[in-house]
Amino acid sequence: MTVADRFKPFGTTIFAEITSRAVEAQAVNLGQGFPDFDGPEFIKLAAKRAIDEKPNQYAPMGGVPEFTNAIASRWQRDTGQAIDPKSQVTVTAGCTEAIPATTLGLLNPGDEVILFEPYYDSYPASLAMAGAKPVFVTLHDRGGSFAFDEAELRAAVTSKTRAIILNTPHNPTGKVFSRAELEQIAGVCREQDLLCISDEVYDRLVYRDEHNPEAEHVSIASLPGMAERTITLNSLGKTFSLTGWKIGWAIASPELTEGIRAAHQYLTYAVSTPMQYAASEALGAPGSYYEELTATFTARRDALAAALERLGFKVNRPAGGYFILADHRGVSEPLGLKTDVEVCHHLIEHAGVATIPPTAFYDHKQRGQHLLRFAFCKTQETIDAAVQRLQKLARAGV
Template sequence: MARNHITPALRPFGTSIFAVMTGLALEHDAVNLSQGSPDEDGPDFLKEAAARAMRDKPNQYAPFAGVPEFREALSDWWADPGGRHADPGSEITVTAGCTEAIAAALLGLLEPGDEVILFEPFYDSYLACIAIARAVPRFVPLRREGDGYAFDPDELRAAFTNKTRAIMVNTPHNPTGKVYTDAEMRLIADLCIEHGVTAITDEVYERLTYTADQGRPHRSLASIDGMADRTIALSSLGKTFSLTGWKIGWAIAPPALTAAVQAAHQFLIFTVAKPLQHGAAEAMADPGCLAWVENLRVTLQSRRDRLFEVLTRLGFGATLPDAGYFITADHTALSDPLGIEDDVTLCERMTKEAGVAAIPVSALCANKDAGRSLVRFSFCKSDRVLDEGIARLERWFGGA
């Protein structure tokens, strides 16, 4: 028997569901509404700034914490509502996308046996990194409640123990699109303070929220009283500027927690592409930068609304997301007549037969039963691609 060379901690994970569904989409020439990868590139001014940096500046190693000019730009970019800026020299680390920031934060912080609280469903990288660290996950489910998702406060309280070292808070949330309420954030903060727990916040969709005009803007947990000194805030350039291939992310934390992040970061990748950091620093100082992001947000909101209307009309129990790239939808009413029992089967058949790929949400859950009725569709696509995906769904479910 051939030896299994994969470390036991990672054997349960297999290939990421995002790679699996993208591969299946390519194999069957399907419209790929599974992965959060835009098919329209980000702003020319950002790409041109990076090209100038590549041409005119040294292309050698950047400082391992990041190019100083980019960290200064991030300090201004991240300033919290109270006006507090992160110190570029001691509180900001540039990473290879948010995924590396997640790994650096968890690996730099955790010891074997430490417990980490996760809201379920979750981005799959969280659980894998916790496993590599030999830590123990504890799950708090997000359940459909009214027009959105919520957790049970008592279940969250019960998840905190004397072994809890960290809690992962992903807001805006992937895959549900939930923006956590002020009351939810205050409860999380109070429990972290009470139990001496560090919060690691994944905020990659921070600029792509659709609820600010309803009095529910994105708010970083770090901005809540008592949390600035116990939060590692993570985000990335890729989602905000539709440049996911650049893999530029960052971790913002007080010096003691930054030291933990950097202790792991230096041995994961050491440093991030220097010209891209210089280009990003220049572009983020451009007066048109925020205007471009706002235009993207408005465009995505329109595409969200269109896909939501179609999914609802077809019979999906879709939830209108507060933010981000994705719509999560209950498929039960549609799949039962087809004899489809779970999300994985539906996503496989949709990809092969309808020519549209989506993500089975059970792949983002430890409790597979919790996600088996849900699928995730991405709307971060061009109008042309989204139109084709919608047409294929209408044909398949209309005639299935």
């Protein structure tokens, strides 16, 4: 008895592999993308109160009304679109469940789905669960900024294409898709009658500053003709540094929501009731909460980026998300190291800093070999410790 064929190509995730190596080597872990600090006190207090004062039995399948109402109000504030929380919002166990609920509920075996690479690793696995086939379109590294070629996107569409999966702000490049790029993707969706599955878990983590003066999160569902064909996925984890709560949601038309729920009802049926009450309070956080969050992450991004530049990495400050995707060739070539995996192991051994080799997120491996992913969603102490270790390595010249 062994792993089912559909999961065999995926093996153990790169995160488990690097984390276990990092633990052995007592490395500072800038690998996996989760904060090493807790979410805000007011939300944790709300959860404790909810356990005492609210129901603790199964929530309604689509979600607790207080929470789905809060999601719908936030959506209206963000996009100007009024939605019906009862028939258009589905609360899931993190965005991680929303992804396969969407693929299983809306795709048929043999359907093709376009993925931008590098991709979040749940997408190909969730397509495999549904028997659907990924078709890869590369976000090419244009000197640190990543962009797709519209002709390549159009060429990827066949008679079997059913959907495009989008992720903005993007893991791992830190790209925030511009309105013009989203218009191009939306144009293809409308012309070819495709769905768009839009993962927006980093929507509140956008760093608009002198490095990225135009950065702005736009939900593709807000573009003309897209609301009825887009499934927008989001979660609480990244915005509120509560990745362990696993509270996410999917917003879609009533027809598409029926498909998502057809799968969701047999995956988890419903999600933790008291945490949904607490999550509705989280969505009421004042603007100052988000300003503080982005200011904190901007400072950590900049501290890490500067250290990497001093070491010889080529770094473009990401416009969004949790990650720096740095070009390592300035460091690796003098040392005779070639691939991202080699450089990753070198940094664990010699600097005591763990990162993620991004070829794990590419179908065309050679297009990501010159890159390395560093997470900056960490405490100042963790960033400082990593920076000190990298500086020591730079001085030692190894």
